[in-house]
Amino acid sequence: MELVGFLILFPLLSAIALYFIKGNGARKAIVLGSAAVIAFATLVLCIGNVSTPPVFYDFESTIVEVACMVIGVVIGAIVLWFAWKYKNVLAGVLGAVQLVASVVFDLVFAHSVHVAQGLYIDSLSVMMAFIIGIIGSGICVYALGYMEDHVEEHPEQDDRRPLFFALMFLFLSAMFAIVFSNNMTWMFTGWEVTTLCSFLLIGYTRTDEAIANAFRQIIMNIAGGIGFLVALYYCAARMGTLDFNQFIQMGLSAPAVIALPVCALAFAGITKAAQMPFHSWLLGAMVAPTPTSALLHSSTMVKAGVFLLVKLAPLFAISVAPAVMVVLVGGITFTLASFMAISQSNAKRVLAYSTIANLGLIVACAGVGTPEAVWAAMFLILFHAAAKSLLFLCVGTAEHHIGSRDIEDMDLLFERMPQLARNMMVGIMIMFVAPFGMLISKWATLVSFVDNHQVALIVLLAYGSAATFMFWAKWLGKLSGVAGNPDNVEATVHKSEWGAIFTMTTLALVFCIALPWLSFAVVLPYIDGVYHQPVFSLDSDVLALMSILSLAVIIVLVAGSVGGSKKRRVGAYLAGVSVDNLERTYRNSLSQEAKASVRNMYLSDIFGEERVTPVGVVSTTIIIVGAFAAALATMTALL
DSSP: OHHHHHHHHHHHHHHHHHHHOOOHHHHHHHHHHHHHHHHHHHHHHHHHTTTOOOEEEOBOOHHHHHHHHHHHHHHHHHHHHHHHHTTOHHHHHHHHHHHHHHHHIIIIIGGGOOOSBOEEEOHHHHHHHHIIIIIIHHHHHHHHHHHHHHHHHOTTSOOOHHHHHHHHHHHHHHHHHHHHBOBHHHHHHHHHHHHHHHHHHHTTTOOHHHHHHHHHHHHHHHHHHHHHHHHHHHIIIIIOOOBHHHHHHHHHHOTTTTHHHHHHHHHHHHHHTTOTTSTHHHHHGGGSOHHHHHIIIIISTHHHHHHHHHHTHHHHTTOHHHHHHHHHHHHHHHHHHHHHHHTOOBHHHHHHHHHHHHHHHHHHHHHHOSHHHHHHHHHHHHHHHHHHHHHHHHHHHHHHHHSOOBGGGOTTHHHHSHHHHHHHHHHHHHHHOTTSHHHHHHHHHHHHHHHTTOHHHHHHHHHHHHHHHHHHHHHHHHTTSOOSOOOOOOTTOOHHHHHHHHHHHHHHHHHHHTHHHHIIIIIHHHHHHHHOSOOOOSOHHHHHHHHHHHHHHHHHHHHHHSSOOOOOOOOOOOSSEEEETTTTEEEOTTSOEEEOOOOOOOOHHHHOHHHHHHHHHHHHHHHHHHHHHHHHHHHHHHO
C-alpha cells in the first residue's frame, strides 16, 4: 500500500516544486529526476504484483476526505473564475451546478457512508499504472526539449513552462488516484483534477482558438462529471455504499437496481473517452503543444474513461440499457471516426481521429462485457497507449524541424529525418499491420463479437477497419515519397526528445514480442479475478506465432536500418526534360515547366467532417437519451 500511496503523492509534490521553481536548469533536473523515480517505482510495483489476485487495502482517512472536498471546491472556483473572465455562460452554469452538487454530496451524503478499503490493486490497475508511470513520465521528459523549441518559436508568448510541467505531473498524480481508488469519492476527485488539467493545458497558449477549445473540453467533461455525481448520489442514498468493488458485486446480484448509476457512470466514461457526440473536445485539444496531445491521448484523460468502462464491463453483460448505449456509441464512433480520418492531411488531426476510433472499439468491447471482449479491450488499451504516444512525439519533432505537421509535407522523410522516420514507421505499422499487436487485438475483438452474435458490431468493425487501413497506408507511403529538399534536418533534435521517442518505440515492440506473456501474466489473471471463469481468447499457439513473427519483422527492420546506403544517387526520371532536379521541376511535352508531386486522396466530399459528423452526433445522442429513459423507467418500476 505504501508504494501505491507514493505513486499518488510523489508526482503531486513534483508538480508543486515545478510550479514554484523557475530556473531552466533546476526544471530539467526535477523533471528528469522525478520521471526516473516514478518510472522506477512503477516498475517495482508492476513486478511485485504480476499475476496477483485483487488486493484491497484497509485504509480510511478523514484528512483525505477533507482534502477531496477542498479540491472539489478549488476546481469549481477555478472554473467559475475562467467562465467569468471569458464570459462563457454555459461553462459557468455547469461549473456552479457541479460545485454545489459536490459540496452537498460531501457534507450530507458521503459523510455518513464509510469505505473501509479505500485503495486496491489488481492486474488492470497494474497495467494502467505501467502506462501512466512509464509512458506518461516519458512524455514529460520529451516535453523538456520540445517546450524549449516552442518558447523560441513563439517569442510573443510568455514563458509559462513552470505551469505547463506542473500540470503534466499533476495529471500523473490524478491518474494514479483514479486507477488505485476503491473509494468512489476519491476516484471522482482524481477524475475532476484530470478535467481541470486538460482545460488548462489545452488553453496553454491563450490564443482565441485555444481558449475556445479549452472551454469546449471543460463543458463536455463537466457534463460527464455531473453524470458521475448522479451515480455517487444514487450509490450513497439508495445502495448505502461508495465502495466501488462492493457496488459492482451488488450490481451483479441485482441488475435492475444499478441500471441508472451504471448509465450515469458510463456517460461519464463516454465523455472522458471523447466518444460521439462528445468527440469534438479531443479534436480541439490538438491546438495545445504536442506533449499535451500525447499525454491526453495515450496515458491519461481518455484512458481514464475507458478504464472506468472496462471496470464496469461485468455489469454491462447483465444490464441492458447501459450495455446497448455503450456498445452502439462505441461502435458508431469507431466507424465514423475512422472514415473522417481519411479526409485529414493534418497529422495530429489524423492521430486524433484514430484515437477516437480506437477508443470507440475499446468502449464497444467493454459494452459487450464478456471475458473475451475484456481480453481484447485490455490489449487495445496497451498497444494504443504505446503506439499513439510514439506517433505524437514523432509528429511534434517533425513539425519543429520540417516546419509542418501536414502529411503532404513529409515526403522523403526517410532522407530528411531518417531516425525519426523509422520510429514513425514502427508506430504506424503497429497500429494496422500484422503480426503486430494492435491488429491481433482487433482480431480478438472480432472473435468476441462473433461469439456473442453482435452482427451490428461486426459490420461496424469491418468498415471501420477498412478505413483504418486506408489512412495509415496513405501516411506510411508519404514517408518515402518525393521531396524538393532532401537535406537531413534532424541533427538539432534534443536528446530528451530522442530518449522519449526511442523509449516508446522499444516499449511498443516489446509489447508485440511479449504478447503471450502479457496475456498469461496480466490480462488473464484480471479476467479470472472478475469473472471467475476461463476465457477463450485467441489460442495460445496463435499468440506465440504472432510473437515470433513480430520478432522476425523487427530483426529485418533493424538490419535494414543499420549502416546506411552507399549507393550512387542519380536524378529522378521526371517524364520530361529536367529543369531543376532539386526542386523536382521538368519541361513537359508542351514545353511548359511543371513540378512533379505525389498527393494522397482525401475523399473529403465523401468522408469530410461536415458530412459525417452530424450523422454520428444525432445517432449517438438519440442512443444516450434512450438509454437514460430506459434506466429511469427501470428505477421507477422498482420504487
